[in-house]
Amino acid sequence: MKKVHFCLAHHLRVTMYTIKMALLTIIEYPSNILGWLISNPIQFLLGFATIKFAVEQFGEINGWDYGQLAFLYGISVISHALSMIFFVQGWFMGYYVIDGAFDRFLTRPMSVLYQFFFTNINIFGFTDLIPGILVFLYGCVQTDFAFTVSNVLGIIVMLTGAVLIRGGIYILLGSTSFWTKSANDFGQFTQEIFDKTTMYPLSMYPEAMQLILTFLIPIGWVSFYPASELLGMKTLCSSGGMGVWITLAAGIATMLAAGLVFQTGLKKYESAGN
Amino acid sequence: MITVRDLHKEYLVSEKGKGLGGTLKSLFRNEKKIIGAVNGLDFHVNKGEIVGFIGPNGSGKSTTIKMMTGILTPTSGEVLIDGRNIARYRKETVRKIGVVFGQRTQLNWDLRLEETFELLRRIYQIEKKDYLDILEVMDSILGIGELLDKPVRQMSLGQRVKGDLTAAMLHSPKVLFLDEPTIGLDAGSKYALRKFIKEINTIRGTTVILTTHDLGDIQELCERLIIINNGVMMDDGNLSEIVERIAPYRTLTVEYYDSIVPTHPKAEILSAADNVVRYKFMKRELTAARLISDLSSLHPIRDVGIEEAGIDDIIRIAYAKTVQS
Numbered sequence: 180m181k182k183v184h185f186c187l188a189h190h191l192r193v194t195m196y197t198i199k200m201a202l203l204t205i206i207e208y209p210s211n212i213l214g215w216l217i218s219n220p221i222q223f224l225l226g227f228a229t230i231k232f233a234v235e236q237f238g239e240i241n242g243w244d245y246g247q248l249a250f251l252y253g254i255s256v257i258s259h260a261l262s263m264i265f266f267v268q269g270w271f272m273g274y275y276v277i278d279g280a281f282d283r284f285l286t287r288p289m290s291v292l293y294q295f296f297f298t299n300i301n302i303f304g305f306t307d308l309i310p311g312i313l314v315f316l317y318g319c320v321q322t323d324f325a326f327t328v329s330n331v332l333g334i335i336v337m338l339t340g341a342v343l344i345r346g347g348i349y350i351l352l353g354s355t356s357f358w359t360k361s362a363n364d365f366g367q368f369t370q371e372i373f374d375k376t377t378m379y380p381l382s383m384y385p386e387a388m389q390l391i392l393t394f395l396i397p398i399g400w401v402s403f404y405p406a407s408e409l410l411g412m413k414t415l416c417s418s419g420g421m422g423v424w425i426t427l428a429a430g431i432a433t434m435l436a437a438g439l440v441f442q443t444g445l446k447k448y449e450s451a452g453n
Numbered sequence: 454m455i456t457v458r459d460l461h462k463e464y465l466v467s468e469k470g471k472g473l474g475g476t477l478k479s480l481f482r483n484e485k486k487i488i489g490a491v492n493g494l495d496f497h498v499n500k501g502e503i504v505g506f507i508g509p510n511g512s513g514k515s516t517t518i519k520m521m522t523g524i525l526t527p528t529s530g531e532v533l534i535d536g537r538n539i540a541r542y543r544k545e546t547v548r549k550i551g552v553v554f555g556q557r558t559q560l561n562w563d564l565r566l567e568e569t570f571e572l573l574r575r576i577y578q579i580e581k582k583d584y585l586d587i588l589e590v591m592d593s594i595l596g597i598g599e600l601l602d603k604p605v606r607q608m609s610l611g612q613r614v615k616g617d618l619t620a621a622m623l624h625s626p627k628v629l630f631l632d633e634p635t636i637g638l639d640a641g642s643k644y645a646l647r648k649f650i651k652e653i654n655t656i657r658g659t660t661v662i663l664t665t666h667d668l669g670d671i672q673e674l675c676e677r678l679i680i681i682n683n684g685v686m687m688d689d690g691n692l693s694e695i696v697e698r699i700a701p702y703r704t705l706t707v708e709y710y711d712s713i714v715p716t717h718p719k720a721e722i723l724s725a726a727d728n729v730v731r732y733k734f735m736k737r738e739l740t741a742a743r744l745i746s747d748l749s750s751l752h753p754i755r756d757v758g759i760e761e762a763g764i765d766d767i768i769r770i771a772y773a774k775t776v777q778s
Contacts, residue, residue, distance in 0.1 A: 193575045200572065204563045207604075283559050285524045287576055288548045298572075446526045449464065450519050 190293060197298040205302075212303065219306035223256050226378070227314050241382045246321025247410055248380070253315025254334070254402050255377040258341035259370075260311050264304030266346035268296050270366030272353025277362045279451025292350070292441055322410060330409060337405045337423040343430025344401055345373060350437035357444030377402045382414060389415050400426050454628060454660050455498040455521065460530035462491040462516050462684075490516040492684040493530070500627070503654055503661045505675030505692075509772055513684035514664050515632065521662070522552050522630050535627060548577065551621030555633040558617055560605045566616050567601040570623060577624035584623065591619045594652050595645060611642030618649060628660045629653070635667045647673050668765050680771045687771055697736075699770050700762035705732045705744055708756040715751045720744055728755070 205212050230248050240248060275281055275295070284294040324330065352365045381389050381403040393399045393416050405422030407414045466486050491513045498504055508514040519525040521532050523539045523546065532539050539546040560569045574584050592598040595615045605613065614634060621629060631650070635643050647670065653659045665671060671678065671692070678695055680688040688695055704723065707730050709715075714725045719739045720732040734744055741759050748754060 189575075189578060193572070196572050196575050200561060200564060200568055203568065204561075207563050282519070282524050282554070282557070285543065286522050286547050286550070286552045288544045289576060290544070448525065450524055 190289070190297065193289070194297045194300065198300055198302065201300065201302050215303045215306050219303075220310045223307065223310040223314070227252060227310075230379075241380055243380045243382075243412070244321075246318050247412065248318070249314050250318030250322055250324065250410060251380060251402065251406050252378050253311055253313075253318050254337070254341075254406050255374065256311030257308060257315060258338055258345065258377070258402060259374060260304050260307035261338065261342045262345035262349075263307055264301055265342065266296060266349050267301045267304065267366075268299050269346065269349025269353045270364065272350070273356035273362030273364060276356040276448065277360070277451065279449075281445070281448055282450055285448075291445060292438065296346075324410070333405070333409055333423045337402060337409075337426045340423070340426030340428070340430035341377075341401045343434045344426070347430065347433030347437040350441055351433075354437070354441045354444040357447045360449070373398065373401070380407075386415070397429065400429055402426070454500040454502075454535060455662070456533040457494050457496050457517075457521070458531050458533070460491055460494040460517065460520060460532065461489065461528045462513075462520060462525060463528045464488045464490055490684055491520070491527075494681070494684075494686055496679060496686065496689060498660060498662065500660055501654065501658050503650065503663065503674050503676055505671045505678045506662055506664045506681070507666075507671065507678060507768065508681040508687075512682045514681055516684075517681065518630060518632055518662070518664060522550060523547050548624065549627045551624070551626035551629045553614075553617045553621045553629070553631050553634055555614070555631070555636040558605070558613055559620055560613065560616050562606050563604065565602050565604055566597075566608075569605070569616070569620060570601075573620055573623050579624055583625075587623055587625060588619070590656070591622060594649050595619065610637055611639060611645070614638065614642065614646065618646070622653065622659075625657070626659065628662065631661065631663045631665075633664055633666065635665060635670055643667075643669065650674055668768070680768070682772060695771075696762055696767055700766050701737060702733050702735050702762055703741065704760040704762075705734065705741060706730075706758040706760070707732065707745075707748060707754055709752055710755055711752070713752060715748055717744060717747055 227249070230252060231245065235245075239245075243251070272295070281291060281295075284291045287294065318324070319326075348369060349366075352363065352369065356363050376392055376398045381392055381399050384392070389399070393404075399416070400422070404414060404416065405426050408420055408422040464487070466488050467484065494517060506514050506518065516525065520527050521534075521539070523543045526540050534546050535549050537546045560566060561572075570584075570588075573579075574581075579587075588597065588601075595618065597615055597619045600608070600612055600616060603612070605616065608616065618634075635646055638646065650661055650663070651674065654661055661674075663670065663674065675692060677691050678688065679686065680695075688699075690698075705720070709728045709730070712728055714722065714730055716722065717732065717734075720734040723731040723733050725731070732744065732748075734741075745754070745757055
């Protein structure tokens, strides 16, 4: 137990220092952040304004009213933002493989995956997080969402699961570069899929599509089903109140699989040049 | 300290056809070929040795170094650092080694040098006191103190290499791997680097493994040379012993008063121009003193110079040997 605690403190100290370094870098190049600070929040607030427009025109989307849509949209943007903060490096894993950039991580006495993600935390991701939280809170107020212990726990469990699923998928896709020996850049592509399928109610898609996104590519469990349960909405598929735990379980399973695939791939790592 | 046993590394290379047609064909029928980069290396390095690891480009020396530092996983065989298999116990074993790649830096480009050091201090969990002690040592050897506040992007190559060397020494490694550390350095920086290697070796007993194409590095630093080519060991021994074996000759340059070319039965004439004649002779057969006195009895001599076979000759011969075999 003491050893686990010591190990955790060690990782936390290293991560905190790299965040400090990232902040120092921003101070060195202040103009870089300006674009992020302006464009990212605007992008999501505009997306939200579009929903508002659609709802005002049609009254509701498949039985989802404006507040409920805000709730779902907010949750999705928050999980998007958290995955951007912690796991966006995964998009570029292929380039690390091709450029031999894992060399340095491998010669240091810490896990390669830990160093890859948590010594490169993307603090710009916070510019996505804030609009997400604002929209989510707005949705909470509109739907009279009760902040009970179980509801708050439910949200935390769901978000953790959702971020683990996204991160795990980034790792799985990025790890393919160990075999293909090319930099597979899949970032935008997966983000589009995740965002399009988690920001709006799944029930607005045709039933066949819903079934695919529930069972074949179970993206519905990232946030749609658990969020529906938290709001008490009827959906195609019900888990009897276990939704958030399914999300967490799926997140942990994806992450474990991703870790395994990454470690196997790392044995095939060829470094680069000279 | 380091044991390398029957080390192999193979790469699977897919053969792409020529042109568009070939590329399309290889999409369907991928011809794979196994290429052996390292083909069975065995050697042992003792604590406190400075070993020069040399070989031409593409000889497999970089691949070997990368397997010794835990970057690449061997196809078969093993590398033991201080008795531990580095491929299997990477995290605990890399703590004992420091690695500097001459062509790559581990310093954070945008920030002051000391920021990288502070990060490494946390990664390696170095006590503040030990950290300050080692910085003091590195300051006395390399003068790193005055660079601590300098942003890395503003550094000259020489200063950056000093920063990288210090970064690699912070956790007091038992073995230091230097992959072409002098590449691109000016004479002053090269001198500082060589001085550094000698001093950490004597003061701290650090074992040093060095790859280089710089003959000066080899001559000044390496007591022992490991020459590899085509992924196999070509030679392993101390420098003078290898010289003795591969190039057991010397060159005598004689300047006469006239333009003449006297011969000697045991010396071969390499060149003769103006009044200067160069003789090559075997150390075993003839002493330099004997040759000079024999020649001067034939003709008056104005000046002489003796050269040992250069390290570049040794390397050239060693590499050439591998081409024939």
